[in-house]
Amino acid sequence: MRHDVALEAILFYKAVPVSKRQLLELLMIEEAVLEATITALSKRLTGSALALTQTDTTIALTTNATVAPLIEEFRKDELKGDIGPAGAETLAIIAYRGPISKAAIDRIRGVNSATIIRNLMVRGLIERNGGTTAGTYHLTVACYAELGITTRQELPHFSSVMNALEQFDTETNTTAT
Numbered sequence: 001m002r003h004d005v006a007l008e009a010i011l012f013y014k015a016v017p018v019s020k021r022q023l024l025e026l027l028m029i030e031e032a033v034l035e036a037t038i039t040a041l042s043k044r045l046t047g048s049a050l051a052l053t054q055t056d057t058t059i060a061l062t063t064n065a066t067v068a069p070l071i072e073e074f075r076k077d078e079l080k081g082d083i084g085p086a087g088a089e090t091l092a093i094i095a096y097r098g099p100i101s102k103a104a105i106d107r108i109r110g111v112n113s114a115t116i117i118r119n120l121m122v123r124g125l126i127e128r129n130g131g132t133t134a135g136t137y138h139l140t141v142a143c144y145a146e147l148g149i150t151t152r153q154e155l156p157h158f159s160s161v162m163n164a165l166e167q168f169d170t171e172t173n174t175t176a177t
Contacts, residue, residue: 003029017055038059049064049067100137124140125142125146126140
């Protein structure tokens with residue numbers, strides 16, 4: 001597989017900035033080859049809806065600035081609607097269990113939560129710690145304000161929910177071993 005295609009696939013899959021160090025390891029190439037690969041992919045993306053955005057240490061696949069007005073309109077439309085049952089479920093998981101990884105959210109819900117998580121992030125209800133897909137998610141200050149609370153402990157039935165979750169975790173871990 002060509003290095004530029006592999007790089008594009010990784011950046012598309014991750015959907016967040018990826019460290020150049022990690023890319024060197026994943027692609028099993030040297031730094032000079034990575035720089036040439038970045039240049040080749042950047043040239044190939046010229047005139048498309050996508051662009052490469054990079055810092056000294058990271059690189060990401062992003063939306064080209066020329067389509068920003070279209071994307072902004074699309075984003076506004078997304079924000080008009082209700083978050084829906086899946087969004088509410090995911091938000092509750094993050095509220096009570098956060099900070100929590102995407103993998104843990106997916107395991108609890110039993111489905112891939114990437115789209116729901118992105119939607120909640122776009123709305124400013126949650127944010128990611130760690131800056132990578134391996135990071136954890138938690139409620140934003142704006143979400144706390146929207147819910148009318150100042151701490152997690154003010155969530156409805158916080159103590160009883162946390163006790164039930166602890167008991168569930170204990171039972172699940174006991175039966176799994």
